[in-house]
Amino acid sequence: MTKHFYEKEKGLLIVISGPSGAGKGTICKELLKNEDNLEVSVSATTRQPREGEVEGKNYYFIDKEHFLDMIGNNDFLEYAKVYDNYYGTPKDPVLQKMEEGVDVILEIDIQGAAQVRANFPEGIYIFVVPPSINELRKRITERGTEDEEQMNKRMDCACEEIRNATKYSYIVINDKVSLAAEKVRAIITAEKCRSERLESKIEEIIGR
């Protein structure tokens, strides 16, 4: 009976954003390790598949005409053009998963997150930040090939982006990936306890 009830519950839309290098992707991978009821949304793109990339797993690969049609039909939660290619989050697969009771994570940049918020304010918006700008610089240095000037430009940009954090409901400071993922899990659990989501459950309890 209880199980049946929980199966009926709609899943949540969880948007994880933040500056590049903050560790969004690593946190998402960590989250998926211990969760059956959580999926990361797959983006659509017009770019050619790279070797080893799987349709419907890495991306939905579609042609430009189809992509533009979908834009026209308001079929994306968010999209962007990067150089000559389009990237976007198709709405239908996300909403369908949520109907099935699965929580869906969107790991997207700050512009994308702003678009999703405009379409779907009832989502849960989490901003991931590095513990400090120096730590971000260190991470990008370890990873990358950027020269001093590019790096300084990038740090300025990151600071600008981090100012967006307070527009989000939650901020997760990524000092350690396992702890940051635990915080995201706690946020999901807590959000499922919010009273506005449990009104019908309260009626059910009283009615029994």
Next chain:
Amino acid sequence: MTKHFYEKEKGLLIVISGPSGAGKGTICKELLKNEDNLEVSVSATTRQPREGEVEGKNYYFIDKEHFLDMIGNNDFLEYAKVYDNYYGTPKDPVLQKMEEGVDVILEIDIQGAAQVRANFPEGIYIFVVPPSINELRKRITERGTEDEEQMNKRMDCACEEIRNATKYSYIVINDKVSLAAEKVRAIITAEKCRSERLESKIEEIIGR
């Protein structure tokens, strides 16, 4: 450095309420098991100490004149008169603990919680409910000595009280104590990630 920062953070006030028999007390005991940084507030009362009760642990035992003075000075977060005795939550020890960075739990009835909310809207208000009215009846039957009529009256009253649930930010359905305590822990963790609590931290990250 990081440690120092967290030591400066103010603790949260967490109000756990709900109908009698929902399991507030058991959940609080479970919560305290694994937490260093969490305390349950101690009430003041004008009633005589019972054998084995310890001043400052079970209650602060104070005389009626003192209690009435404290009411006059607005020294309580909430108080009530039950038969001939007064009971209340003194404000100062709670606020002091919070200043020290300790999260403080108030386990109180619904009337008390309403008073605290009026004084302290920035608290976190959690309503504990039984999984069903039948389950509540079963728990109280196992515990108690109430006859059929008293029991029916009590169940009507519980239904009335549970309607208050949606005034709270969070609802925790207590089907299993360990799971319910885990949900309260998740709520505390999530609340500490709320962006409005981390504004100064964001300034700190950008500033470094």
